[in-house]
Amino acid sequence: MLLCGQPYGPANHSSRGSPNGTAYVSQARRDLLRESHKHHAVKLLRQIPSIGPIRAALLVALLQTPHRFRTKRQLWAYSGFAIETHDSGEYRYVRGKLQRNRERITVRGLNDNHNHDLKNLFKGAALSASTRPGPLYDFYGVLLEKGMRPTMARLTLARKIAAITLTIWKKGASFDAKQLHRQAA
Numbered sequence: 001m002l003l004c005g006q007p008y009g010p011a012n013h014s015s016r017g018s019p020n021g022t023a024y025v026s027q028a029r030r031d032l033l034r035e036s037h038k039h040h041a042v043k044l045l046r047q048i049p050s051i052g053p054i055r056a057a058l059l060v061a062l063l064q065t066p067h068r069f070r071t072k073r074q075l076w077a078y079s080g081f082a083i084e085t086h087d088s089g090e091y092r093y094v095r096g097k098l099q100r101n102r103e104r105i106t107v108r109g110l111n112d113n114h115n116h117d118l119k120n121l122f123k124g125a126a127l128s129a130s131t132r133p134g135p136l137y138d139f140y141g142v143l144l145e146k147g148m149r150p151t152m153a154r155l156t157l158a159r160k161i162a163a164i165t166l167t168i169w170k171k172g173a174s175f176d177a178k179q180l181h182r183q184a185a
Contacts, residue, residue: 050134079114086105140154
């Protein structure tokens with residue numbers, strides 16, 4: 001692969017005296033950042049706490065356009081944050097008559113068919129936001145105060161970051177911490 005006129009790969013960089021590939025990684029990082037400056041969306045996404053220049057560039061590269069997703073739930077499914085459920089039957093026969101089944105739907109966990117890089121990006125952003133002071137840290141703290149387990153609170157925070165990313169990128173709006181605690185109807 002050619003990027004900035006130079007072939008990429010470990011073979012190209014092994015002759016430069018870098019036994020562990022750090023020169024390769026730092027050059028790839030510089031090239032990624034240089035390329036990301038061409039996209040207006042990167043400036044918008046960097047307003048979100050815990051989304052730095054690398055994560056913003058990767059978001060633009062992985063998602064390409066926010067218009068692929070009509071709702072935040074579609075982005076959650078693509079990112080691996082959608083909840084999978086199982087229902088063996090909505091109706092059953094009782095004494096010869098068809099009745100609606102009253103058993104609850106079984107939750108099976110998060111979906112398996114997703115973009116792993118995007119999931120790791122949002123999980124990393126959530127982990128970063130849950131350890132550094134800021135509006136997302138406060139949101140995380142409120143979730144913990146309500147009695148939510150830390151792992152579930154980080155999942156909720158990752159979903160929130162994904163939803164904020166989609167909204168800011170689609171509307172071209174600025175990040176507003178006051179909108180963070182607002183619940184959709």
